[in-house]
Amino acid sequence: MRSQELRKIAPELDPLRLGAGWTVDDLSKPQIIIESSFGDSHPGSVHLLELVELIKKEIGGAGGHGARYFCTDICDGEAQGHDGINYSLPSRDIMANMIEIHANATPFDAGVFVASCDKSMPAHLMAIGRINIPSIVVAGGVMEAGPDLLTLEQIGMYSAMYERGEISKEELDFYKHNACPTCGSCSFMGTASTMQIMAEALGLMIPGSAVMPATSQDLKEKAKEAGRQAVWLAKQNLTPDKIVTLKSFENAIMVHAAISGSTNSLLHIPAIAREFDIEIDGDTFDQLHRSAHYLLNIRPAGEWPAEFFYYAGGVPAIMEEIKEMLHLDVMTVTGKTLGENLDDLKATGFYKKCQTYLDKWNLKREDVIRPFDNPFGTNGSIAILRGNLAPEGAVVKHTVVPKEMFEVVLRARPFDCEEEAIQAVLNHDVKPGDAVIIRYEGPKGSGMPEMFYTTEAIASDKELGRTIALLTDGRFSGASKGPAIGHISPEAAQGGPIALVEEGDLIELSMSKRRLDLIGIHGIQKTQEEVLAVLAERKKRWKPRKNKFSRGVLKLYTEQAASPMKGGYIE
DSSP: OOOHHHHHHHHHHHHHHHHTTTOOTTSSEEEEEEEEETTTTTTTTTTTTHHHHHHHHHHHHHHHHHEEEEEEOOOOHHHTTTTGGHHHHHHHHHHHHHOOOOOOOOHOOOOEEESOOOOHOOOOOOOOHHOOEEEEEEEEOOOOGGGOOTTTHHHHHHHHHHTTTOHHHHHHHHHHHOOOOSSBBOOSSHHHHHHHHHHHHOOOOOOOOTTTTTOOOHHHHHHHHHHHHHHHHHTTTTTTTTTTOHHHHHHHHHHHHHHOTTTTTHHHHHHHHHHTTTOOOOOHHHHTTTTBOOBOTTTTSBBBBTTTHTTTHHHHHHHHGGGGSSSSTTTTSSSSSSSHHHHHHHHHTHHHHHHHHHHHHTOOOHBOOTTTTOOOOOSEEEEEEEETEEEEEEEEEEEOOOOSSSSSEEEEEEEOOOOHHHHHHHOOOTTTTEEEEEEETTTHHHHHHBHHHHHHHHHHHHTTGTTEEEEEBBBBBBOSSSSEEEEEESSGTTOOGGGGOOOTTTEEEETTTTEEEEEEEEOOOOOHHHHHHHHHHHHHHHHOOOOOOSEEEEEEEHHHHOOOGGTOBBB
């Protein structure tokens, strides 16, 4: 094994590991790195140490030796509403870099990677592709819902309602104090839950273990199983590049369509694929989503909190419904193909056990996961829009857009930062028929923060939520809903067309044609040639903005970040 080969050429390895508490016997065992995002940083990571300890014990019982490494993550929720959110996307790449350093600076024969949330899960997946040692992922699961199935993504709505005077401070405080009753990632189909599902769909997790309740005994048992499996993977030298292929990514994207997954996956999946030397872009998503069936009744697009996803059978249940659209011959960390895993789950009573959890709520599986022939929709859940306003593309989750906003012409209301835009929305300075444009918030502009509070202010407004659209080169929370179009590329900081839009310009949005175009200047409709001529003239007058960050991570990221439609990674 790799660890034993390096022991021969690095004489200091043995004494240093003995000094760290290893025994002489441990030195010759399969050496497994247990990398986690444990920390007191937020509910999604605070409980992971317990899983790490269970994994370490099981590795030892299986004849290996586990070493704990930690690189904790930040919480997008805690970073909202201030400049902390600028660090969110860059943190993904910095975490991946740190995990790479941990795994490559010292020899390991396999790894168990434990994470839960928005940036930690994609960071671990990126690192797995980069280091390419036998690897298995353990997802930390989701928190339970609060009173009356209250979940965190509703807080933005209640906060906007309070700002408009629609609820009292006491009501708002009740919601805030009860939205996160346990540890775990947020209990809706946001980025955290989506990326847990993507890790399983790629074949890197024990089948059926994504989006389990974080407090459940079931999750602990799956963590133990992963520890044992890591030793087996080390002995078999079953590396990630033998598991994760283009077919695996196509499977994951089909699952993404079926669950109405977070639009942030269009940042993470391409960045992960790149580490496996596979090219995935927005067009890949768009192509696969066009024929996909959207089946999942989980918030924010659906009715139930995320824990109900596991109760209904989780990723395997979704895969059973879309089986004809999947590559069942792909390899997984079990050492079996995806098709074999699905057969094993049926034979061992996995779905019967899950149904016992639904029985407590008097629900059937189809209440949460619809059958393939009775979908919510048949064109997936996201679309890639192109046009003279987004030559390289933009993304929209059309499953949460009001139907009356699918084909519209809107008046441009450009803002150069989110803070100005949200005040205009809350004060009703924005009117029906407006297109609120938030720019200079892309990767090179500000680090690509989420526009969460603005989307919530719009979506929770009974009038504006069905009559205006939000357009940005930034991104959205996985919890966002409403007419929100993000990742517009090229971004404003690079002089993309979004930087050239002026007050009152006319913008046409067409979901059916997958188009986003400027069709008029200052309220007067023009031909395509006339519009392009105006944009060219405006581009001559446009001047790049000075980087607002003079040092540190944000300077590095904003200078080196790739386009949003490529994945926003550090090039």
